[in-house]
Amino acid sequence: MKKIIILGGGVSGLISAVLLARRIDFEVLLVDKNESFLNALRLHLTFQEPLKNYQKSFSDLANKFNFKFLQKEVHITNENLLKWERESSVDQINERFDYLILSTGASQVSPESIVSASQDSVVLGLNEFITEGWKDSIYQLISAENISFVGGGASSVQFIFELYSYLEKYKLKPKINFFTMEDRILSSLPNVFHEYIHSKFKYKNTYFYSHQKIKSITRDSILVESLQAKDSREFPSDITFLFPGVRPFPFRLETNEFGQLIQPSHVFQTIFAAGDCSYFHSSGDNSMSAQIAVRKARTISQNIINHSENQSMKIFNYKELGYFISMGGLDGIGWMLFPMNVLFGPPAFVVKELIEKQLEFFVTGLDTYVDFM
DSSP, X not given: OEEEEEXXXXXXXXXXXXXXXXXXXXXXXXXXXXXXXXOGGGXXXXXXXXXXXXXXXXXXXXXXXXXXXXXXXXXXXXXXXXXXXXXXEETTTTEEOSEEEEOOOEEEOOGGGTOEEOTTSOEEOHHHHHTTGGGGGHHHHHHOSEEEEEOOSHHHHHHHHHHHHHHXXXXXXXEEEEEOSSSSTTTTXXXXXXXXXXXXXXXXXXXXXXXXXXXXXXXXXXXXXETTTOOEEEEXXXXXXXXXXXXXXXXXXXXXXXXXXXXXXXXXXXXXXXXXXEEEOSSSOOOSSHHHHHHHHHHHHHHHHHHHTTOOOOOOOOOOOEEEEEOSTTOEEEEESEEEEEEEHHHHHHHHHHHHXXXXXXXXXXXXXXXXO
16 A cells, blocks of 8 residues: 655645545545635635635545545645655654655735735735635725725736625725736736726726836825836725735745656655646646646646556646636636637636536546546
């Protein structure tokens, strides 16, 4: 019986656990600091629904899929990794392994590292929605006359459109200012994404400002600096939604084309990485998306099986097949097969829902990812 330890219970960690636990010759232990798996793809919907709708107990999942679960936070350092490989054991949990998977994902960039905020200011980011801490600010939210959104990525877009729906229940339409340091919304995607999203703002009392760096946030204002004009301007702001992006946690883990962890001049034969924390040196994509996290997890799961049987391992060469963003209601935008093949409105919304349902189906036991294993 071979022992597999998985550190991190996000998308890639959970998928790896389920796939590998199917083998009768593997014993799988999933370790995570939280007691429940969170489908973070649906986090923006918690304006309308309770967070528990998108959580599943790890203990229940472990019983359902025949793996073990330990609630524990494990600290990963380069020194620890070398020690764990040498001893084939994770000393912080006193568990030996034949294979170790690192799937610790990504964490929000610390707001404190990019902006100064007064103690009495109301600033909400991903962490406040993960913990439901945003509900402590409901009064400020429904009484706000001016709201700021900072960050031009997918999280900002999806949250702002869900906020529109939330405020409409109270027949509220505050002024919203949307700031980004880039030249447009979703700057890594074709300009049509920016144009479509921006076109919706005018109906929602929302104003877009590009090339803006946030300098400070107070209880009733936000100070921004123009990266072009190099001057500063203060805007009224009762509450700020801050989405500065995410970074690999605890740091980026480099792997070879098979998903095995690498350091300069060294390949970890029995330690693999997957998910947002990993960077595969292969022809495959490394975008920090759930789609890629799923495919990396499936690749390393198969490679652990192959390695244990002394068979050739698979090279990770998966390319994203599309990228979709929800815009509330039955609206959305995304591309399919290639970036300039863009879908708008209800068709985009439906495709996004179908893609995200794959993960929900997987958690219930129905595997619809048919192109692997």
